[in-house]
């Protein structure tokens with residue numbers, strides 16, 4: 001049987017298509033008729049204030065929640081019709097993740113891999129998020145930022161075509177944040193598509209080909225960061241300029257070293 | 264046939280379980296301690312003397328005599344045919360069987376009451392015989408004023424010596440299975456649900472039933488190990504009787520395990536936190552622990568309660584195992600108890616299926 005999945009992912013054009021998606025929770029219209037496409041190999045971010053519907057949107061695309069109406073496809077597969085086929089293709093880092101107790105980090109990655117019927121070598125994955133030395137630790141004993149990094153490593157066990165990261169760098173120290181940025185750039189080079197949400201604008205600016213700004217469940221703007229900035233300037237905006245030679249972040253990075261600290 | 268991920272997941276969940284110290288304590292250590300303590304205390308000795316009466320006279324004197332005996336607290340009186348009562352004695356279900364002659368209190372030359380007693384249960388038999396002797400004295404006094412017209416003849420009988428441990432072992436095995444099934448699942452799944460472990464798995468193409476299968480297989484393996492350990496300690500340390508087929512007992516254990524696992528899933532489906540799961544699991548398990556004949560025979564319960572507790576899942580499980588280990592019954596002979604377990608399995612499965620949620 002020919003594999004329809006690889007055919008669609010190998011081609012050019014959008015790998016994710018979202019059409020008129022809606023989701024309501026009681027009185028709250030969490031997602032209010034949004035549509036967008038993400039091209040293969042693109043890094044795409046959903047921005048927006050707390051509660052604007054970012055997590056709800058990505059989790060519908062991931063097949064973890066059902067939409068009230070509308071359609072989401074990944075590599076041509078309708079998520080609501082065949083969620084497991086979509087899940088097989090994608091890697092997911094949730095806004096908050098937890099993993100089995102009583103398994104070591106390396107074992108957790110192998111266990112997750114077995115769900116995808118993939119044989120996983122945990123070492124390179126742990127190294128990529130700088131957790132190789134904690135390979136025998138249990139997830140619970142990790143610090144918040146380490147947990148976050150492990151969750152990102154865990155999203156890669158199935159060598160996914162599309163990676164979803166829900167606030168991947170929230171709570172990370174500046175070095176770890178840069179490590180994740182480098183990772184995302186590597187994935188892009190490898191041809192993976194990355195969909196992320198973030199509250200850090202410099203992150204979106206640094207990583208993304210395009211961003212969508214959400215508010216109250218709607219997309220209110222969608223373009224590349226440079227285009228959005230140009231549009232703003234075109235509307236007559238100008239910022240109180242203050243030329244600073246360094247920021248506090250530069251101070252922090254200088255004091256604590258550019259590379260990730262040993263722990 | 265199992266899907267491949269389910270096989271791996273079973274392997275991982277066995278690994279996880281083997282590293283869970285708290286689970287080890289509850290599944291192996293605690294039931295063992297309970298069995299050893301109760302086994303050493305030998306609570307069975309404190310029970311009543313079981314007396315079987317064969318009433319061949321069936322006249323007013325015999326009725327009064329039996330009536331008088333039933334009022335004595337230390338005795339538990341059963342009446343029946345000679346064959347049935349003698350068989351019960353041989354099985355160790357009676358400490359003492361007395362036969363009232365047809366000519367009780369009417370024979371001119373006096374009549375004889377025969378008492379057969381359990382040869383190796385001296386304590387109970389002595390107590391019973393002493394009580395019986397004074398009852399006979401009273402009967403003589405009532406008939407004649409003083410003269411002995413009724414005599415009591417004793418005869419020791421070779422019988423199976425079933426001790427309290429023989430009763431206790433199946434009870435503790437059943438109780439341990441219930442606790443394992445109910446609590447291990449109720450807690451581990453509620454914890455996984457609350458922390459978001461299940462939610463993370465929902466992001467993978469894992470078929471939810473694979474996870475359930477892995478969990479159930481893991482816990483059933485534990486049930487088998489637990490049963491083997493408890494039975495081994497009871498048999499080799501306390502000399503408990505194990506008459507039936509070992510694998511038949513394991514089958515009953517696994518079936519009981521499945522029933523209580525399904526109940527555990529039902530509890531974990533309903534509860535959002537461990538604080539909700541604990542009381543519910545206790546509400547289900549505690550009454551059964553005391554009413555299903557784990558430590559004490561249900562005979563001591565009021566009649567109505569006996570009728571109700573007949574239908575408890577733990578009653579079916581304990582009585583099935585007890586029938587096999589003590590009486591050497593086969594699965595076929597124990598079919599009512601297996602049927603009871605099967606019905607409970609269906610009921611618990613339906614409830615679990617309704618209440619179970621991943622988030």
Ligand SMILES: Nc1ncnc2c1ncn2[C@@H]1O[C@H](COP(=O)(O)OP(=O)(O)OP(=O)(O)O)[C@@H](O)[C@H]1O
Nearest residue numbers: 025028030048049050051052053054055056057095
């Ligand atoms: N399971 C749920 N039940 C009820 N309401 C929900 C649920 N999930 C989300 N909501 C509501 O939907 C709205 C959108 O939530 P969502 O988590 O998608 O926002 P978000 O953009 O990811 O926010 P944040 O930046 O804080 O992560 C919120 O008002 C939230 O309260």
Ligand SMILES: [Mg+2]
Nearest residue numbers: 054055056095
């Ligand atoms: Mg969110």
